[in-house]
Amino acid sequence: MTTLTIGNRLDDKDAAEQSKYNRYNGITSGHRACQGCGEALAARCVVDVAHRVTGGNIAVVNATGCLEVFSCVYPENSWRIPWLHSLFGNAAAVATGVASAFVISGKKDMRVIAQGGDGSTSDIGLGCLSGMFDRNDDVLYVCYDNQAYMNTGVQRSSATPILARTATTLPVRGYMGNAAGTGKNVPQIAMAHEIPYVATASICNIRDLEEKISKAILLKGSRYVHVHVPCPLGWGYPPSETVRIARMAVECGLFPLFEAENGVVVGSTPIDNPKPVEEYLRAQRRFAHLFGKNAPPEIIETIQQIASRNLEKYRLSGEFSHE
Amino acid sequence: MLHQLEGSQAIAKAVALCRPGMVCAYPITPQTHIVEHLGELIHAEELWNCDYVNVESEMAAISVTIGSQAAGVRSYTATSSQGLLYMQEGVYNASGLELPMVMTLGNRAIGSPINIWNDHSDAMSVRDAGWIMLFPETNQEAADLHIQAFKIAETLQCPVMVCVDGFVLTHAYERVDIPSPEMVDDFLPHYEPRFCLDAANPLAIGTMVPPEYFMEVRYLAHKKQLGALKIIEQVGKDFYKKFDRHSGGLIRTYKTEEAKTIIVAMGSVLGTIKDTVDELNAQGEKYGVVSVVSYRPFPAEALRAALAHAQHVVVVEKALAVGTGGILFQELELPLKNIVRKISSIIAGLGGRAITKSMLKYALKQDEREIFLGLDQNVVAEKIQLVKSCCCK
Numbered sequence: 001m002t003t004l005t006i007g008n009r010l011d012d013k014d015a016a017e018q019s020k021y022n023r024y025n026g027i028t029s030g031h032r033a034c035q036g037c038g039e040a041l042a043a044r045c046v047v048d049v050a051h052r053v054t055g056g057n058i059a060v061v062n063a064t065g066c067l068e069v070f071s072c073v074y075p076e077n078s079w080r081i082p083w084l085h086s087l088f089g090n091a092a093a094v095a096t097g098v099a100s101a102f103v104i105s106g107k108k109d110m111r112v113i114a115q116g117g118d119g120s121t122s123d124i125g126l127g128c129l130s131g132m133f134d135r136n137d138d139v140l141y142v143c144y145d146n147q148a149y150m151n152t153g154v155q156r157s158s159a160t161p162i163l164a165r166t167a168t169t170l171p172v173r174g175y176m177g178n179a180a181g182t183g184k185n186v187p188q189i190a191m192a193h194e195i196p197y198v199a200t201a202s203i204c205n206i207r208d209l210e211e212k213i214s215k216a217i218l219l220k221g222s223r224y225v226h227v228h229v230p231c232p233l234g235w236g237y238p239p240s241e242t243v244r245i246a247r248m249a250v251e252c253g254l255f256p257l258f259e260a261e262n263g264v265v266v267g268s269t270p271i272d273n274p275k276p277v278e279e280y281l282r283a284q285r286r287f288a289h290l291f292g293k294n295a296p297p298e299i300i301e302t303i304q305q306i307a308s309r310n311l312e313k314y315r316l317s318g319e320f321s322h323e
Numbered sequence: 324m325l326h327q328l329e330g331s332q333a334i335a336k337a338v339a340l341c342r343p344g345m346v347c348a349y350p351i352t353p354q355t356h357i358v359e360h361l362g363e364l365i366h367a368e369e370l371w372n373c374d375y376v377n378v379e380s381e382m383a384a385i386s387v388t389i390g391s392q393a394a395g396v397r398s399y400t401a402t403s404s405q406g407l408l409y410m411q412e413g414v415y416n417a418s419g420l421e422l423p424m425v426m427t428l429g430n431r432a433i434g435s436p437i438n439i440w441n442d443h444s445d446a447m448s449v450r451d452a453g454w455i456m457l458f459p460e461t462n463q464e465a466a467d468l469h470i471q472a473f474k475i476a477e478t479l480q481c482p483v484m485v486c487v488d489g490f491v492l493t494h495a496y497e498r499v500d501i502p503s504p505e506m507v508d509d510f511l512p513h514y515e516p517r518f519c520l521d522a523a524n525p526l527a528i529g530t531m532v533p534p535e536y537f538m539e540v541r542y543l544a545h546k547k548q549l550g551a552l553k554i555i556e557q558v559g560k561d562f563y564k565k566f567d568r569h570s571g572g573l574i575r576t577y578k579t580e581e582a583k584t585i586i587v588a589m590g591s592v593l594g595t596i597k598d599t600v601d602e603l604n605a606q607g608e609k610y611g612v613v614s615v616v617s618y619r620p621f622p623a624e625a626l627r628a629a630l631a632h633a634q635h636v637v638v639v640e641k642a643l644a645v646g647t648g649g650i651l652f653q654e655l656e657l658p659l660k661n662i663v664r665k666i667s668s669i670i671a672g673l674g675g676r677a678i679t680k681s682m683l684k685y686a687l688k689q690d691e692r693e694i695f696l697g698l699d700q701n702v703v704a705e706k707i708q709l710v711k712s713c714c715c716k
Contacts, residue, residue, distance in 0.1 A: 059520045061390065072530035082520035084393050085529035086416050090386035093378065097345065097390020097398070098520060100374040104344040104396050110522065128386060131379035 016206050017049040024051040024080065031078040032070040036239025038229030038246060039067055039144040042203045043115065046142055046227070047081060049210040050113060050217045057109045058217070059084070059098055063091035063116030063125055066151040067144065089124035091116045092132040095139040103138075111217050112138065118145040118159035122184045129186075133193035136221040142213075143186060143224070146231035154234040158184040161254070163303065164286045166234070171289040180302060187260070190224040194263035197223040202255060203230075204247035208269060212259065228255045236285025248280040253307035256314040270318035274311055277304045325500050330462040330492040331356030333499040334427055334485075337466035339370040340507040341425075341473045344396035344514075347376040347387040351406040352439050353489035354429035358401050381406040385413030385426075392422040393528055395519030397473065399424065403489060404431035404445045411449060418453030418544070420529055423476035423483075425469065426454075430590065430641075431489040432674040440675020441489040442641040443590065446618070447650050453544050455483040455551055456619040457571065458589040462497040467570035468616075470502075471558050474511050478554050481547055486618070488591040490675070502566055510565050548620040555617050573622035575614040576629050578604065582611025584687070585633040587626070587655060588640065589615045592671070592678055596639060599680040603687070610687075615651070623658040630655075635665045637687065639696075641672040648693055671696035 017023050026047030033040035050058050059082040062068045068085050071078040086094045095114035102110040114132075116125060121143040132139060148166045149155040156166040162180040165171055169178040190198045197216050201209040209227060216223040230245040232238065237245055249255040252275045258268035278300055281287040290299055311317060328336070335357050338346075346365065348358040364370040374391075378384045384400050392398040402410060407428060417424055432438040433445055446456060455475060459465040465487045472483040487493055518526060532540055552573060559572035569575075577597055579585055586596050593614050600610040613629050615622070630636050636659060638652040647653065649668035659666055669686050672678045676697055686694050 057522050059394070059522065069531055072527050074530045074532045074536055077527045077530055079527045080525055082522055082525045083527040084390070084520055085527075086386060086389050086393075086420070087412055090382060090389075090413065093383040093386035094390035094393075096376060096383075097347070097387035097392070098394040099390075100345060100376065100387070101391040101394030101396035101398075104372055104374055104391075105394070107522075127380055128383050131383050134379070135376070 017052055017210050018045055018206055023048045026051055026081050027071060027078045028080060030076070032073065033066070034233050034239065036232040036242040037066075037070075038203050038231060038242045039117065039146055040070070041242070042144050042209065042227045042229045043067055045203070045206055045209055046113070046115070046213050049213050050111065051081065053214045053217055054109070054111045058082075058111050058113060059102075061086070061091050061095040061098055061112065061114045063114075063120035064088035065117040065120055067115065067117065069151055088120050090128050091120060091125055092139065092141055093128040095141070096132050096135070096137040099138045111140070113140050113142060113217070115142040115144065117150070118143060118147060119149045119157045121145075122158045122186045126184075130189070130193065133190060133195050133222045133224070136195060138220055138222070140213075140216050140223045140225065143226045144229045145226055146229050146234060148231075148234050150231050150234045158182070159186070162306075163290060163299065165289060166286070173294065176295065176299065177289060187224065187226045191260045191263045193222070195222040195224065196220070196262060198260040199224075200226045200228070200255065200257050202228040202246045202250050202257060204243050204250055205257065205269070208257060234286070236288070237283055241283070245280070245283055248275065248283060251275045252277045252280045253310045253316055254280060254303070256310045256316055258314045265314060268314040268316055271311070271316045274307070274316070277307045324503070325498055327496055328462070328499045328501075329356060329494060329496050330465055330487065331494065332360050333462050333466040333501065334469055334487065334493075335360035335364065336501050337469040338399055338425075338427075339364045340502065340504055341470060341511055342370070342373070342397065343399040344373050345376070345388060345391035345398040346373060346400070347378060347384050347391070347398070348401045349378050349381045349384045349406060351381070351403045353431060353441075353493045354401045354403040354406070354427065356493060357427055357429070381410035382413060385410040385417065388424050389413060389417050389420065389422060392417075392424045393420065393520055395516040395521070397514040399426070401427040401429065403429040404433055404439075407445045408433065408448060411452075414449050414452045414454065417482045421480045423480050425472045425476055426482065426484045427469070428484050428486045429489040429493050430486050438674040441491050442673045442675065443486070444642050444673075446484070446486045447642045447644070449484070450619060450650070453481070453548070454619060455479070455481055455548070455555070455617070456486055457483065457616055458486045458618055459492070459616070460591060460593045460614055462492055462495065463499050463568070464570045465492055466499055466501065467562065467566070467568065470507055470511060471562055471571045474558050475551070475554055477514060478558070479547060479551055480517055481551065486590070491591040500568070506565060510562070551620045552617070552622055555620075571616055573617045573625045574629060575616060577612040577614070579611035579613060579629060581609055582633060583609040584635040584637060585611040585613055585630055587613045587615060587630070587636060587638045587651065589618060589651065590641070592639060592641065595678055595680060596683065599683045602680065603684065621654060626655065627658050627662060630659060631662050633663055635667070636663050637667050637669060639669045639671050639683070643670050643673060667691065668693045669696050670694070
C-alpha cells in the first residue's frame with residue numbers, strides 16, 4: 001500500500017501536476033496578482049491539470065474580476081490557452097455558446113472551462129449559471145471563492161461568511177459585520193440542479209483539487225467545482241500564510257471538501273481532529289472585531305456551530321472515506 | 324420563389340438560408356415568431372448543423388451568441404424592447420469584441436408604461452453601441468437585409484442589427500420572394516472566422532485595455548463604421564446583381580427630383596408616407612421621400628446630397644429623446660445646416676399609435692418646428708389635472 005509521503009511524489013504517477021518540471025504553465029508568471037493570491041494559485045492548478053488531461057484541448061471563458069484583471073492588461077497577457085473574457089455576469093452562458101460551437105464545428109475533443117470569482121458566480125452571474133445547469137450544458141464551471149468583491153476593494157458578496165468585516169459590512173457599535181443568516185451556498189444550489197458533478201476544493205490540498213478537476217473536465221454535461229481561495233488583502237493576513245489559512249478553514253470544518261454526483265453527496269475528505277474555528281478566525285483581521293472588548297462572548301460559538309453542522313452534514317468524520 | 328408569408332416567417336427563412344450554426348433567443352413579443360419558426364426549421368432538419376439554445380434571459384441569449392461566434396460559428400439572435408435593454412451590456416460587448424453576429428430587433432416601445440406595440444425607442448437606445456443598424460421598409464426587404472446583414476457583418480467583422488417594425492412587419496402577411504439556397508450560398512460563402520478560440524493557436528479575446536490604447540480602439544471602431552458606408556452600398560449592389568431586386572443600400576429616394584418638401588423616415592411607415600405623397604402630388608403639390616435604410620453608420624453625405632435642393636425637410640420618426648426631441652431630426656439638423664432652409668420634426672406612432680394619411684396631411688400643413696402626430700390634448704390636460712389632485716394620504 002502506498003502512502004502519500006514526500007518520496008512518492010518523485011513517482012510521476014502520484015506527483016501533483018504543479019510539482020512537475022514540465023507542467024504547462026497555462027498562466028505564465030509576470031501577471032499582476034497580489035503576493036500570496038490564492039486565486040492565481042488555484043487557477044494555475046486548474047488550467048495546468050486540465051491542459052494535461054485533455055491533451056491541450058481546452059478553452060477558458062473568464063468572468064470579469066481579479067483573475068481577469070490581473071492576467072491580461074493589454075498588450076500583456078498571461079494565458080497560454082484559448083481564452084475569452086466577455087462580461088461580469090455572463091461567463092456561464094458564453095461558455096455554453098463556446099461549447100456548442102465546438103460541437104457544431106466538429107471540434108469534438110475540445111473541453112470548455114468557465115471560471116470566475118464568488119461575485120460573478122453567486123451574485124451577478126447566478127442566473128446564467130443556473131441556466132447552464134438547467135440545460136446541462138457541457139461546461140466545467142470553476143468558482144474561485146475568496147468570499148468578497150476583492151477587485152473593487154473588498155465589498156460584501158453573497159459568499160461572504162457571517163460576521164466578516166468587508167468595506168460594506170464594517171463593524172460599528174451594535175453591528176458585528178456581515179449579517180448572520182444570509183448568504184448563498186452555491187455548491188448546494190448546483191446540486192439542486194442534479195448536474196452530473198459538483199465538488200468543493202481548496203488550495204491547501206492541491207492533489208485533491210487536481211484530482212477533482214481531472215475527473216470533472218472529462219465528464220459530459222454541467223460540472224461545478226467550488227475552490228476556496230484565501231485573499232491576503234481582503235481577509236487581512238500576511239501573504240505568506242495563504243495556504244495555511246486555507247488549511248485551517250478545511251480543518252475546522254468551515255470549508256468542507258466533498259464531491260456530489262447527480263445531486264447526491266458521494267464522498268468527503270475526512271477531518272481527523274477538527275480544530276476549533278477560533279484559531280482560523282483569529283488569524284484574519286476581517287474577524288478581529290469578534291475578539292474585541294465589545295464582542296458578545298457567544299459570537300464565536302455561532303460560527304463554531306456552522307462548522308459543527310458541516311461535520312455532520314458532509315460526514316467529515318470519515319464514513320465516506322474510500323480507503 | 325414567391326410565398327405568402329408572415330414577416331417573421333420570411334425573416335426566419337432568410338436567416339436559415341444563411342446557415343447559422345447557432346440560434347439563441349429568449350421569448351419577447353413581437354420577436355417570438357421569428358425564433359419559433361427557426362426552431363421549427365432546425366428540428367425539421369431543414370436547417371442542419373445548427374444548435375438552438377433555450378435560455379433563461381436576454382442576457383444569456385446574447386452571451387451564448389457571443390460565445391459561439393467567438394468560437395468560430397455563424398451566430399444569430401433576436402429580441403425586442405425590454406429584452407434589448409436587458410442584454411445591452413452584451414450588445415456593447417459584441418461590437419467591442421468585433422464579433423460579426425446578426426440580430427433581428429422586432430422594434431417595440433420601451434416601458435414604463437409597459438407597451439408591446441411598435442416604435443423605434445428600443446433601437447435608439449443602442450444607437451451608439453457600435454452595431455450596424457439597418458431599417459427595412461417591407462417584409463421583402465426585411466428578409467433580404469438579413470442575407471445582406473451576414474455578408475456585411477463578416478466583411479467588416481462587426482455585428483449587424485436588422486431593425487424590423489414589430490407587428491407592422493413581423494406579424495403582417497405579404498408576398499415575399501424567398502431565394503433558392505444555391506443562390507444564397509453563392510452570395511454568402513461558408514463562414515471562415517478571421518479569429519476564434521482555437522487550441523492550435525491560443526488567443527486571448529477580451530483583455531483589459533488601459534488608457535494608453537483605449538482611445539485607439541474607439542477611434543478604430545469609429546473608422547470601421549464610417550468605412551461601412553461603402554460596404555453597405557456595395558453589398559446592396561451585389562445583392563441586386565445576384566437577386567435582381569433593390570434592397571438595402573444606404574438611403575432610397577422617392578420622387579425627390581422635383582420636390583420642394585422632402586420627408587425623411589425609417590422603416591415600415593414609409594409605405595404610408597409614400598401613399599400620402601402620391602395623393603398630395605396628384606393635387607399639384609411637390610413632395611418627395613427619402614428612406615434611411617442604414618441608420619448606423621449614419622449616411623450624412625448621401626442624405627445631404629439627396630436633400631440639398633429641398634426647401635423644407637420634414638423628419639417623421641417613431642422615437643423621442645425626452646428632453647431634447649426627435650433623434651433622427653437632431654442628427655439631420657447638423658449635416659443640413661446652411662444647406663436646407665427649414666427642417667422640422669414630426670414625432671409619430673409612439674407605442675403603436677396609428678399613423679394615417681390624413682394625420683400626415685394635416686401635420687404637413689402646420690408651420691411648426693415640432694409636432695406630436697395625433698396628440699390628444701384632452702388626455703394630456705386630464706393627466707396633468709389627475710397628477711395635481713393626487714395625494715398619498
